[in-house]
Amino acid sequence: MEADRPVDKLTEAEARAELARLADLLDAANRAYYQADAPVMPDAEFDALKRRNAAIEARFPALKRADSPTEQVGAPPAEGFRKIRHAVRMLSLANAFDEGDLREFDARIRRYLGLKDDAPLAYTAEPKIDGVSLSLRYEAGRLIHAATRGDGETGEDVTANAATIGEIPRRLTGAPDILEVRGEVYMRHADFQALNARAAETGGRTFANPRNAAAGSLRQLDPEITRARPLSFFAYSWGALSEPLGATQMAALDRLRGLGFAVNPLTRICATLDELIAHYREIETRRPDLGYDIDGVVYKVDDLALQARLGFRSTTPRWAIAHKFAAETAWTVLEGIDIQVGRTGALSPVARLRPINVGGVLVSNATLHNEDYIEGRDSKGAPIREGRDIRVGDRVKVYRAGDVIPKVADVDLGARPADAQPFAFPETCPECGSPAVREPGDSVRRCTGGLICPAQAVERLKHFVSRGAFDIEGLGAKQIEAFHNDDQLPVRTPADIFTLEERDGANLTRLKNRMGWGETSARNLFRAIDERRRIPLHRMIFALGIRHVGETAAQLLARHFGSWRAFETCLTGPAEEAMAELTAINGVGPVMAQSLIDAFANEAERRAIDELAAHLEIEDAEAPRVADSAIAGKTLVFTGTLTRMTRAEAKARAEALGAKVAGSVSARTDLLVAGEGAGSKAGKAEALGVTVIDEDAWLDLIGA
Ligand code: IVH
Numbered sequence: 040m041e042a043d044r045p046v047d048k049l050t051e052a053e054a055r056a057e058l059a060r061l062a063d064l065l066d067a068a069n070r071a072y073y074q075a076d077a078p079v080m081p082d083a084e085f086d087a088l089k090r091r092n093a094a095i096e097a098r099f100p101a102l103k104r105a106d107s108p109t110e111q112v113g114a115p116p117a118e119g120f121r122k123i124r125h126a127v128r129m130l131s132l133a134n135a136f137d138e139g140d141l142r143e144f145d146a147r148i149r150r151y152l153g154l155k156d157d158a159p160l161a162y163t164a165e166p167k168i169d170g171v172s173l174s175l176r177y178e179a180g181r182l183i184h185a186a187t188r189g190d191g192e193t194g195e196d197v198t199a200n201a202a203t204i205g206e207i208p209r210r211l212t213g214a215p216d217i218l219e220v221r222g223e224v225y226m227r228h229a230d231f232q233a234l235n236a237r238a239a240e241t242g243g244r245t246f247a248n249p250r251n252a253a254a255g256s257l258r259q260l261d262p263e264i265t266r267a268r269p270l271s272f273f274a275y276s277w278g279a280l281s282e283p284l285g286a287t288q289m290a291a292l293d294r295l296r297g298l299g300f301a302v303n304p305l306t307r308i309c310a311t312l313d314e315l316i317a318h319y320r321e322i323e324t325r326r327p328d329l330g331y332d333i334d335g336v337v338y339k340v341d342d343l344a345l346q347a348r349l350g351f352r353s354t355t356p357r358w359a360i361a362h363k364f365a366a367e368t369a370w371t372v373l374e375g376i377d378i379q380v381g382r383t384g385a386l387s388p389v390a391r392l393r394p395i396n397v398g399g400v401l402v403s404n405a406t407l408h409n410e411d412y413i414e415g416r417d418s419k420g421a422p423i424r425e426g427r428d429i430r431v432g433d434r435v436k437v438y439r440a441g442d443v444i445p446k447v448a449d450v451d452l453g454a455r456p457a458d459a460q461p462f463a464f465p466e467t468c469p470e471c472g473s474p475a476v477r478e479p480g481d482s483v484r485r486c487t488g489g490l491i492c493p494a495q496a497v498e499r500l501k502h503f504v505s506r507g508a509f510d511i512e513g514l515g516a517k518q519i520e521a522f523h524n525d526d527q528l529p530v531r532t533p534a535d536i537f538t539l540e541e542r543d544g545a546n547l548t549r550l551k552n553r554m555g556w557g558e559t560s561a562r563n564l565f566r567a568i569d570e571r572r573r574i575p576l577h578r579m580i581f582a583l584g585i586r587h588v589g590e591t592a593a594q595l596l597a598r599h600f601g602s603w604r605a606f607e608t609c610l611t612g613p614a615e616e617a618m619a620e621l622t623a624i625n626g627v628g629p630v631m632a633q634s635l636i637d638a639f640a641n642e643a644e645r646r647a648i649d650e651l652a653a654h655l656e657i658e659d660a661e662a663p664r665v666a667d668s669a670i671a672g673k674t675l676v677f678t679g680t681l682t683r684m685t686r687a688e689a690k691a692r693a694e695a696l697g698a699k700v701a702g703s704v705s706a707r708t709d710l711l712v713a714g715e716g717a718g719s720k721a722g723k724a725e726a727l728g729v730t731v732i733d734e735d736a737w738l739d740l741i742g743a
Pocket of ligand 1: 275276337
C-alpha cells in the first residue's frame with residue numbers, strides 16, 4: 040500500500056496495517072525527539088502523520104489501537120538513570136584564551152599564596168580532551184559506581200555502561216580503599232568514522248562529532264549498546280580518597296597510571312610560564328595527528344598542598360585553567376538579521392547565514408550580540424573591526440570555538456553589494472510593539488512590555504519548566520506555546536500551570552476538544568505537575584527567571600537562606616539591608632543583588648511570585664556540607680597582617696568552612712582574628728565582648 044493513499048479509499052484491512060505503521064513511525068520519532076535529542080523528521084512531517092492517523096481512527100473507530108499515537112504526548116522520560124550524589128563536587132575549568140590570560144592566572148595564584156614573582160611554582164600541562172567527564176568510585180579495589188558530571192553535585196549512574204569500556208578497569212590492586220578516579224570518556228577519530236559508516240549502512244543514527252558520539256554512547260539505557268561502541272578513557276583527576284595518591288599532581292597521575300588507567304602521554308611538568316607556552320605550542324602542532332579531539336591545554340598547579348590552599352571558587356578550582364585553542368572560522372553570506380526577544384526582554388540580533396561548515400559543524404545561525412556590535416562599536420563607543428558595520432548581503436566571517444555559540448566576527452567590505460543598507464535596529468519590540476529602550480550603560484535594548492509581551496511571557500514560562508527549574512514532564516517549549524495561545528485554557532503565568540486541572544474540570548473537555556490531548560496524556564501531565572508541587576528551594580529561585588540569577592547563583596542563594604521564608608523576608612524587607620545581606624554572600628555581586636531586589640519590588644512580578652508560591656511546598660535547602668566545622672555559621676573579621684596566608688586565602692578558607700567574613704566589627708561579629716599590628720578593630724571587639732584570637736589560634740582553628 041502506498042503510504043499516502045487517501046484515507047477515504049482505505050479498506051478495513053489496509054487501515055489496520057496503516058495504523059500499525061503510523062504507530063511505529065510516530066513512536067520512533069517521539070523517542071528520537073524527546074529521549075535522544077535527535078529528531079528524525081521535521082515537525083511538519085510529524086504533524087502530518089499524526090493527522091493522518093487521527094483521520095483513519097475517525098473513520099474506523101473500532102481499529103483504534105491501545106497504543107494509539109493520539110493518546111501520546113512526548114515519550115516517557117529517558118528512563119531510569121539513577122542519580123548519584125558526588126562525594127566531592129565535579130567542577131569545570133575557567134578558560135584562558137591567550138598568553139595574557141595565562142600570565143594573569145599565574146599572577147593571581149602568586150598573589151593569593153603570597154609568592155614573589157620569581158619564586159618557583161611548577162605546573163602540569165596536558166591536553167584538554169573533548170569528551171564527557173566521568174567519575175569512577177572504587178571501594179576495596181572494586182568499581183562501585185560510575186557517574187556523569189550532571190550539575191556537578193549530582194550525576195547520572197552509568198555504572199553498567201562504564202564497565203563495558205575497555206580502558207576502565209573493574210578491579211584494581213594496591214589502590215587506596217576509597218578511590219574516585221575522574222577523567223574523560225572520548226571516542227577516537229577512527230572509531231568514530233567506523234561507527235558512523237556502519238550506522239549509515241544500516242540506516243541507523245549518525246553523530247555530528249566524536250564528542251556527541253561519546254556522550255550518546257555513554258548514556259545508553261542498554262549497556263550492550265555501549266559495549267558495541269568503541270569508547271576510550273583518560274584519567275586526569277580524582278574525587279574522594281581514603282589516602283593521598285601522591286604529593287604532586289604528576290606523582291598522583293603516575294600512581295593512577297600504575298593502577299592501570301590511561302593517563303595522557305603528553306602530560307608534562309613545566310617550571311616556568313615560557314615552558315607552559317612552549318608545551319601548549321607543541322600540543323597544538325601535534326593536534327591533527329593525535330587521533331582524538333582536544334580543544335585546549337589544561338594547566339594545574341603541581342604541588343597538591345598548594346592546590347589545597349588555593350581551593351575553589353563557586354564552580355572552578357583556583358589552581359587550574361584551560362588554555363583554549365583559537366577558534367575555527369569560515370566566510371559566508373549574511374542572508375538576513377532576525378530579532379529575538381528573550382526572557383528578560385533583551386532584543387538579540389541573530390544572523391541568518393548561508394549554511395557553512397565551520398570546523399566540522401554546519402552553521403546557519405550566529406549571534407550578532409547587539410546593535411553596537413552590528414554598527415562596529417563596542418560598549419564604550421570605541422571602534423571594533425576598525426569601525427566596519429555589518430549589513431544584510433555582506434560576506435561575513437563566522438567564528439566558532441568549541442561549544443560557544445557561533446558569532447559573526449568580521450565583514451569583507453570589498454564584497455559588499457552596492458545596494459546594501461545599514462541595518463536599522465528596531466526601537467519597538469517586534470513581538471508586542473512596546474518601546475524597546477536602552478538604559479544608560481546597557482549595551483542591550485530591552486522590550487518594556489514586561490509580562491504583557493507575549494515573547495517575554497512565553498520565554499519565561501519555557502524557562503520555568505526547563506531542566507534546572509521545574510522540569511515538568513510532558514510540558515516542554517512546544518506545549519507551553521500552545522497553552523499560552525489558548526483562549527479557553529490559557530497559561531500566562533507559572534501559577535496557571537498549577538490550576539490547569541482544576542480549570543478544565545473532571546472531564547478534561549477543553550484540553551481534549553480544544554487542544555487534542557488524549558485522556559492518558561492529560562492524566563500523565565497532571566501527575567507530572569502534581570509531582571512538582573513540592574520543589575527544592577534552589578530550583579524555585581532559578582525558575583523565577585530573574586536576570587543575572589543562573590543555576591549556580593540560585594544554589595548559592597538557597598544555601599545561604601536555607602528556606603523560602605528567609606529568602607523572601609530578606610528581599611521584601613528594606614532594600615539597603617537586603618543589598619548588604621546579599622552582597623555578603625560569596626559569589627553574589629551588587630548587580631545580581633539589585634536585580635533580585637527589583638524583581639521583588641515590582642508589583643506585578645511580586646503578585647505572580649506570591650500566586651505561584653501559594654500552590655507549592657518549597658523544600659528547605661540542605662545545610663552546607665561543611666556545617667560541622669567550628670566556625671560554620673559564624674561571622675568573622677580579619678584585621679592586621681597575617682604572616683602565613685594572604686587575606687584572600689584566609690577569607691576563602693573561612694568561607695569554605697561555612698563562616699561569613701565581614702569588613703568591620705559589630706555586635707554581630709563572633710570572632711576577630713587579629714594579625715600583627717592590629718589596631719582599632721581589636722579594641723572595638725574587646726569593648727563589644729567579641730572573642731579575639733591571634734594568627735596561631737586561627738591556624739589551629741582551621742586545622743592548617
Ligand atoms: S581537570 C577540578 N583535566 O574539561 C578540575 N579536565 O571545561 C577537573 N577536561 O569538566 C577538571 N580534559 O570534563 C581536567 N586534562 C583535563 C581535562 C579536563 C578535559 C574536561 C572536564 C572538565 C571540563 C572543563
